[in-house]
Amino acid sequence: MNPATIKDVAKAADVSVATVSRVLHNLTGYSDKTKQKVMQAVEELGYQPNAIARGLVNKRTQTIGVLFPHVSSSFSSDILHGIEEIAQEKGFSVIVCNTAEEGKRTMKYLQVLREKQVDGIVFTSEVLKDEYFQAIKEMRVPVILVNTMSQKHMIPYVKVDDHQAAYHATDYLIQKGHREIAMISGSPKDRIAGLPRLEGYRQALADNGIEYIESRVANGDFNLEGGTEAMKKLLAEAPPFTALFAASDEMAIGAMNVALERGIKIPDDLSIIGYDDLKFARMIYPPLTTIHQPLTMMGRMASEKLISLIEEDSTQVSSSIVSHHLVERQTVRSKP
Amino acid sequence: MNPATIKDVAKAADVSVATVSRVLHNLTGYSDKTKQKVMQAVEELGYQPNAIARGLVNKRTQTIGVLFPHVSSSFSSDILHGIEEIAQEKGFSVIVCNTAEEGKRTMKYLQVLREKQVDGIVFTSEVLKDEYFQAIKEMRVPVILVNTMSQKHMIPYVKVDDHQAAYHATDYLIQKGHREIAMISGSPKDRIAGLPRLEGYRQALADNGIEYIESRVANGDFNLEGGTEAMKKLLAEAPPFTALFAASDEMAIGAMNVALERGIKIPDDLSIIGYDDLKFARMIYPPLTTIHQPLTMMGRMASEKLISLIEEDSTQVSSSIVSHHLVERQTVRSKP
DNA sequence: CTCATTAAGTTAAACGTTTACTTTAATAAA
DNA sequence: TTTATTAAAGTAAACGTTTAACTTAATGAG
The missing domain is CATH 3.40.50.2300 (Response regulator)
Incomplete structure (x- = not known):
C-alpha cells in the first residue's frame, strides 16, 4: 500500500480534497464537525503531505x-x-x-x-x-x-573586514612592544582573504612608523604545511623578529611546531598571533591568541x-x- | 518572463511535449531532423528541466x-x-x-x-x-x-569495531613495555562508542595478565574539558601510570595540555594514544599517536x-x- | 494491390497538491 | 414572502513532467 494522499484522506472523511486542504492549512470554510472528521482520517491513515507536489504548485521548495x-x-x-x-x-x-x-x-x-x-x-x-x-x-x-x-x-x-582585522592583529603586537614583526600570509593573488590581510599588516606597520621589510613575509597558502615551510624560510632568511602574525590558525600552528622543534619558546622567545579562531586554537598548548571570526x-x-x-x-x-x-x-x- | 518549460520548447520546435521529452532522454521515436529542432529550441530558450515536476511523476527525488x-x-x-x-x-x-x-x-x-x-x-x-x-x-x-x-x-x-580498535590501542602500549596504563573513557552508558572501547581496554589488559584497576579510568565525555578534568583526576587519584589511552583525540589533547602544564613530558614521562585521528591530531606538538578512523x-x-x-x-x-x-x-x- | 510492420509522432492521463471559482443551503433583512 | 448575505462545501484547472496508448504514414512482403 502506497503512502496516503490527500485524496485518500478526502475519501475517508467523505469530503472534497479542497476541504481537506483547507483544514490542514487552517483556512476558513468548514465546520467544526468536518474538521474533526478530517483530522481523524489524517490520523488513521498516517497522512503526511507531499512537499514535492506542494512545491510544484507553489513554486517554492x-x-x-x-x-x-x-x-x-x-x-x-x-x-x-x-x-x-x-x-x-x-x-x-x-x-x-x-x-x-x-x-x-x-x-x-x-x-x-x-x-x-x-x-x-x-x-x-x-x-x-x-x-x-x-x-x-x-x-x-x-x-x-x-x-x-x-x-x-x-x-x-x-x-x-579582513584588512581591518589584520590591522588589528598587527597593531596588537605593536602595542605589546614588538617592532620586528614577521608575517605568514596567504597568497597575495587571493583578493578576498590574501591581499587584504597582507595590506592590513603593512598599514599597521606604516601607521606606527615601522619599516616594511619584504623578506619578513612568507606565503604559506593558509595551510599547515605551508605554515611550517614559511616559518622555516623566515627563520632562515628574514631579519630576526620577535613576533609573528599568521594569516590563518593552521599556519600559526605550523609555525609554532617548527618553533617548538627548534627550541624557540612561545611566547617567551617569540609571540604569535593567528587568524580564524578555529576550534583547535584553544586546544593546543599554549593556547593560541588569534583573531576570532564568528x-x-x-x-x-x-x-x-x-x-x-x-x-x-x-x-x-x-x-x-x-x-x-x-x-x-x-x-x-x-x-x- | 518565467523560466521556459518543456511546453515552451515543444511549441518553439513545433512538436509535442512527448517528443521533446523523448529526445531529452535519448529514447527512440524521432528523426534526426526533429532532434535538431528540439535541441535548438532548448538552446535558444535556455531550457532546464524542473526536477520537482519530474520527482512528482517518477516518485524519485x-x-x-x-x-x-x-x-x-x-x-x-x-x-x-x-x-x-x-x-x-x-x-x-x-x-x-x-x-x-x-x-x-x-x-x-x-x-x-x-x-x-x-x-x-x-x-x-x-x-x-x-x-x-x-x-x-x-x-x-x-x-x-x-x-x-x-x-x-x-x-x-x-x-x-570499537572494541577491537581500543584493544589494539591498549595492546600497542603494552607491547611498548607499559603495564601501568590509564584510560580516559567516554561514558560507559554509551553503548556505541563508550562501553566497547572501555571493554577493549580491559580485555587487552586481561589478555596480557595485567590487573584492571578501576581508579585508573576516568570518564571524560569525549570532549576537551572532559579530557582535562579526567586527566587531573587521574593524576590526583590513580596509582601512577606510564601510559594513557584516551577514547577520543579531543580528550587526549585535553590530557596532554594538563601534562604540559605540570611539566610532565610527552612521551618521555608519559605515553599517550588517542582515538579518531582528527585533522588536528597531526597538527599539535608532539603529533598525536592515535587510532585512525577512516x-x-x-x-x-x-x-x-x-x-x-x-x-x-x-x-x-x-x-x-x-x-x-x-x-x-x-x-x-x-x-x- | 493488400496487409502487416515499423518509425515518427501525438494525445491525454497521471503524479499530489493548491486555489480561484462555483454551488448549495441556511439565515437574516426587508 | 422575497431577496440578499454568509458559511460550508465542492469542482476543476493548474503546476511541469513522464509515459502508456494511440494515430498516421511510409515501407516491404506476399
Missing part, C-alpha cells in the same frame, strides 16, 4: 543550496552549522554542495540547484566568477555571499538574510561587515 | 537526507564529505540535518525528510531509537547507519551502499566493519 569549496574543513562546517540552524528554524532544508578546489564543480552544482528549484543560494569562501553570477541571475533566486564578496556585482555579503554567527546571519529575501521578495540588498575580535590566549607577551 | 548530532564537529564533517562526494557522483543531492544534542530534533527532521520525499537516509553517530526506526520504516526508504548500529533491528551499518571513506561507503539500495531496490542488507589503523606519531615511546 523551502530549500536552499549552500556551496562550499571544502565541506570538511572546520571552517566551512562552522558556517554550515549556523546556516542550517536558522534554516531549520524557519522551515527550510539545506542542500550542501562541495564545489571542490578551484570551484571545479561549481557550475555543475549551480545547474543541479536550479533543476531542484531551490529558493535561494548561499555562496561561500570562493570568488564569484562572472560565469557563476550569470547562472545565478538566470535562476532568479536570491544569493548571499559569505566570507567573500564581489566588487563588480551588487550582491549582499556577510564577512569580516563563523557560526555569520552562517546564521546569511541564512536569515537569505530567507527574508526569499519570503519578502524584498529586492533591497544589505551586506554586513561583522566584527571580528581578538581573543587573547597565551602565545603573545609584552616585550620588556 | 534523487535526494538523500543525512542526520548528524553535530554538523560542525570535525568528525561529522569528514563523514559528510565522503557522503557528499559519492552522492554527487551518482547524481544525488544531500540534505543535511543537524539533530542537535540528544537527538532533540531527530523526529522533526525525519518528518521533514519524509515530506520532502528523500530517496534514502544516512543516520550517523546516534543511537537508533525505536521511535526513529518506526518512522523510517513508515517512509519505506532505505537507511544506512554510520558510526552506530542497532542490535535490535537489521539495518546495514558502516563502522569500525571517516571520509566511511561516508563514501555509506553513500554507495545507500544509493545501490535505492537504485537496485535490492533488499539485502550488508554491513561493513571497516578497519581502523594505528598511526604512530610521537606521543608514545617504549618503556626502557
Whole structure:
C-alpha cells in the first residue's frame, strides 16, 4: 500500500480534497464537525503531505543550496552549522554542495540547484566568477555571499573586514612592544582573504612608523604545511623578529611546531598571533591568541538574510561587515 | 518572463511535449531532423528541466537526507564529505540535518525528510531509537547507519569495531613495555562508542595478565574539558601510570595540555594514544599517536551502499566493519 | 494491390497538491 | 414572502513532467 494522499484522506472523511486542504492549512470554510472528521482520517491513515507536489504548485521548495569549496574543513562546517540552524528554524532544508578546489564543480552544482528549484543560494569562501553570477541571475533566486564578496556585482555579503582585522592583529603586537614583526600570509593573488590581510599588516606597520621589510613575509597558502615551510624560510632568511602574525590558525600552528622543534619558546622567545579562531586554537598548548571570526554567527546571519529575501521578495540588498575580535590566549607577551 | 518549460520548447520546435521529452532522454521515436529542432529550441530558450515536476511523476527525488548530532564537529564533517562526494557522483543531492544534542530534533527532521520525499537516509553517530526506526520504516526508504548500529533491528551499518580498535590501542602500549596504563573513557552508558572501547581496554589488559584497576579510568565525555578534568583526576587519584589511552583525540589533547602544564613530558614521562585521528591530531606538538578512523571513506561507503539500495531496490542488507589503523606519531615511546 | 510492420509522432492521463471559482443551503433583512 | 448575505462545501484547472496508448504514414512482403 502506497503512502496516503490527500485524496485518500478526502475519501475517508467523505469530503472534497479542497476541504481537506483547507483544514490542514487552517483556512476558513468548514465546520467544526468536518474538521474533526478530517483530522481523524489524517490520523488513521498516517497522512503526511507531499512537499514535492506542494512545491510544484507553489513554486517554492523551502530549500536552499549552500556551496562550499571544502565541506570538511572546520571552517566551512562552522558556517554550515549556523546556516542550517536558522534554516531549520524557519522551515527550510539545506542542500550542501562541495564545489571542490578551484570551484571545479561549481557550475555543475549551480545547474543541479536550479533543476531542484531551490529558493535561494548561499555562496561561500570562493570568488564569484562572472560565469557563476550569470547562472545565478538566470535562476532568479536570491544569493548571499559569505566570507567573500564581489566588487563588480551588487550582491549582499556577510564577512569580516579582513584588512581591518589584520590591522588589528598587527597593531596588537605593536602595542605589546614588538617592532620586528614577521608575517605568514596567504597568497597575495587571493583578493578576498590574501591581499587584504597582507595590506592590513603593512598599514599597521606604516601607521606606527615601522619599516616594511619584504623578506619578513612568507606565503604559506593558509595551510599547515605551508605554515611550517614559511616559518622555516623566515627563520632562515628574514631579519630576526620577535613576533609573528599568521594569516590563518593552521599556519600559526605550523609555525609554532617548527618553533617548538627548534627550541624557540612561545611566547617567551617569540609571540604569535593567528587568524580564524578555529576550534583547535584553544586546544593546543599554549593556547593560541588569534583573531576570532564568528563563523557560526555569520552562517546564521546569511541564512536569515537569505530567507527574508526569499519570503519578502524584498529586492533591497544589505551586506554586513561583522566584527571580528581578538581573543587573547597565551602565545603573545609584552616585550620588556 | 518565467523560466521556459518543456511546453515552451515543444511549441518553439513545433512538436509535442512527448517528443521533446523523448529526445531529452535519448529514447527512440524521432528523426534526426526533429532532434535538431528540439535541441535548438532548448538552446535558444535556455531550457532546464524542473526536477520537482519530474520527482512528482517518477516518485524519485534523487535526494538523500543525512542526520548528524553535530554538523560542525570535525568528525561529522569528514563523514559528510565522503557522503557528499559519492552522492554527487551518482547524481544525488544531500540534505543535511543537524539533530542537535540528544537527538532533540531527530523526529522533526525525519518528518521533514519524509515530506520532502528523500530517496534514502544516512543516520550517523546516534543511537537508533525505536521511535526513529518506526518512522523510517513508515517512509519505506532505505537507511544506512554510520558510526552506530542497532542490535535490535537489521539495518546495514558502516563502522569500525570499537572494541577491537581500543584493544589494539591498549595492546600497542603494552607491547611498548607499559603495564601501568590509564584510560580516559567516554561514558560507559554509551553503548556505541563508550562501553566497547572501555571493554577493549580491559580485555587487552586481561589478555596480557595485567590487573584492571578501576581508579585508573576516568570518564571524560569525549570532549576537551572532559579530557582535562579526567586527566587531573587521574593524576590526583590513580596509582601512577606510564601510559594513557584516551577514547577520543579531543580528550587526549585535553590530557596532554594538563601534562604540559605540570611539566610532565610527552612521551618521555608519559605515553599517550588517542582515538579518531582528527585533522588536528597531526597538527599539535608532539603529533598525536592515535587510532585512525577512516571517516571520509566511511561516508563514501555509506553513500554507495545507500544509493545501490535505492537504485537496485535490492533488499539485502550488508554491513561493513571497516578497519581502523594505528598511526604512530610521537606521543608514545617504549618503556626502557 | 493488400496487409502487416515499423518509425515518427501525438494525445491525454497521471503524479499530489493548491486555489480561484462555483454551488448549495441556511439565515437574516426587508 | 422575497431577496440578499454568509458559511460550508465542492469542482476543476493548474503546476511541469513522464509515459502508456494511440494515430498516421511510409515501407516491404506476399
